[in-house]
Amino acid sequence: SQKIEQNSEALNIQEGKTATLTCNYTNYSPAYLQWYRQDPGRGPVFLLLIRENEKEKRKERLKVTFDTTLKQSLFHITASQPADSATYLCALNTGGFKTIFGAGTRLFVKA
């Protein structure tokens, strides 16, 4: 069956370090992969989109990689800050109308 897996355990890191979050998928051939940030009780906010023919995308302190052979995306936040503490969701789209979200990984950045 199709599955998207993100670390269910929270990630705790020290301010200033790089946070790396993982998204693995099985039985999908996604055309697009997206990362969203969600704060408690609020709607997800789009961060980055990467296409299947792109290896890497950057936006300010954020970097996403997409390895279709490993079926994995890595999401990096460099020089992390306490304000980066949130849940980060990975989402896949196979080019059709449906976007499937992972359960998310909670990130805590300590000052």
Added chain:
Amino acid sequence: DSGVTQTPKHLITATGQRVTLRCSPRSGDLSVYWYQQSLDQGLQFLIQYYNGEERAKGNILERFSAQQFPDLHSELNLSSLELGDSALYFCASSGVIAGGSEQFFGPGTRLTVL
């Protein structure tokens, strides 16, 4: 502020009842998506409309239905409510019909079924 509005913000009702959740997409967006988020399930795709027509269905229960009106706002109707329907319901919009672009999420409606 994403530009997507949802009403009401909170809704408390009893089992067996019916409720309607409303969503107004960002100006110019033709696609509207509905999602359910409960603590143990994550964000679950329910249904998508594009310019008034249903385009994709996820794990939407038969007790749930939705529509998108000519002015592009959308409503999600939940009937014969059960305790397990308690969740956050999000609406999102995008400017394209398919999934290759970002979705803008509203603030959500928190539904509590007692």
